[in-house]
Amino acid sequence: NAGVTQTPKFRVLKTGQSMTLLCAQDMNHEYMYWYRQDPGMGLRLIHYSVGEGTTAKGEVPDGYNVSRLKKQNFLLGLESAAPSQTSVYFCASSYERGRTTYNEQFFGPGTRLTVL
Amino acid sequence: RKEVEQDPGPFNVPEGATVAFNCTYSNSASQSFFWYRQDCRKEPKLLMSVYSSGNEDGRFTAQLNRASQYISLLIRDSKLSDSATYLCVVSRMTTDSWGKLQFGAGTQVVVTP
Numbered sequence: 551n552a553g554v555t556q557t558p559k560f561r562v563l564k565t566g567q568s569m570t571l572l573c574a575q576d577m578n579h580e581y582m583y584w585y586r587q588d589p590g591m592g593l594r595l596i597h598y599s600v601g602e603g604t605t606a607k608g609e610v611p612d613g614y615n616v617s618r619l620k621k622q623n624f625l626l627g628l629e630s631a632a633p634s635q636t637s638v639y640f641c642a643s644s645y646e647r648g649r650t651t652y653n654e655q656f657f658g659p660g661t662r663l664t665v666l
Numbered sequence: 667r668k669e670v671e672q673d674p675g676p677f678n679v680p681e682g683a684t685v686a687f688n689c690t691y692s693n694s695a696s697q698s699f700f701w702y703r704q705d706c707r708k709e710p711k712l713l714m715s716v717y718s719s720g721n722e723d724g725r726f727t728a729q730l731n732r733a734s735q736y737i738s739l740l741i742r743d744s745k746l747s748d749s750a751t752y753l754c755v756v757s758r759m760t761t762d763s764w765g766k767l768q769f770g771a772g773t774q775v776v777v778t779p
Contacts, residue, residue, distance in 0.1 A: 585769075592670060592753070592769030593710070640709055655767065657709035 551576050554658035556641050562664045563631045571626040571661050573641030581644045582624040583608075583655065584616060586637040593640065599624055631665045638662050669693055670770035672754050677775045679744045686740040687773045689754030698757040698765065699730055699737050703750045704772060710753055713739075744777045751775070 554575045563569055573582065580601050585593040585608075595608030599618040613635060615627045624643075628635060642655040672689045679685040691699075699716035714721070716728040716737050727740040737756075741748055754770035 590674070590771055592668070592771045593767075594769075595766070653765070654712045657711070659709050660707075 553577065554641055554643055554656050556639075556658035556661050558661060559659065560662045562666065563628075564666050565632060567631050567665075568627070568629050569631065569663075570628075571639055571641075571663075573624045573626070573643075573658055574622055575624075575641075575643040575656070576622060577643060577645070577656065578621070579643035579645045579656075580621075581653075582618065583642045583644075584614070584624065584626045585640045585642065586610065586635075587640060587660075588637050596626065596639075631663075633665045636663060636665045667692055668770075669768045670754055670756055672770040672773045674771060675774040675776075677773065679741075679748075679775060679777050681744055681746060681777055681779055683744050684740065684742050685744060685775060686738060687752070687775075688736050688738045689770050689773075690734075690736045691754075691756045691768070692735070693756070693758060693768075694735065696735075696756040696758045696768075699728075700755040700757070700767075701726075701728060701737075701739050702753040702755055702769075704753055705750050710769075713752070741775070744775075746777050746779065749775060749777045 583598045584596040597616040599605045602621040605616045639661045641658040644653040644655045701713040702710040703713040704710040714723045720729045725742045729738045751772040753772045757765045
């Protein structure tokens, strides 16, 4: 199993450009997440999905959109990139078995995005 | 105030020594606690869960103090391969019933020969 994969690994954008980050998992996980990681800060949740066809906002959703058309894929879109979106983006997935049981989140290798 | 706070370090530790560090959390509704490990420019990976009674996993010992709202990680007999950033993570159920994780910014540990 590949686990969680992300494409691309690196990207440089100019302000105002758009792009889509792709996350794929082969573990049949229900839940998927997009985080960003900035120096001196913990990972912050951008958007998440509790199943195919559903998405929800996390704590820093502004400037991003997501889609979960297939269970194994979770796409993160930047419609008009800004320098403040320079960050490392991590996708993660987990299988939320129940409401009181924690399920480990498995992370992809990350995408390093620079917006000039 | 950050919901999860950690000393960023670095903690410089001679090989074979013991190192310990804490993390504090502000939300008393936090239910589950974890340490994740993140190597330089890599993704976070679960190191261990932290149970109320404390728990060990090999050379790693984690403790939870709910009254004072902190968790700790102790690494015995440090190895060069233990050099990493250790992320403190707390989880609580949200109103839409899923386990939201809150990450600390991490504590860097550097083990030296």
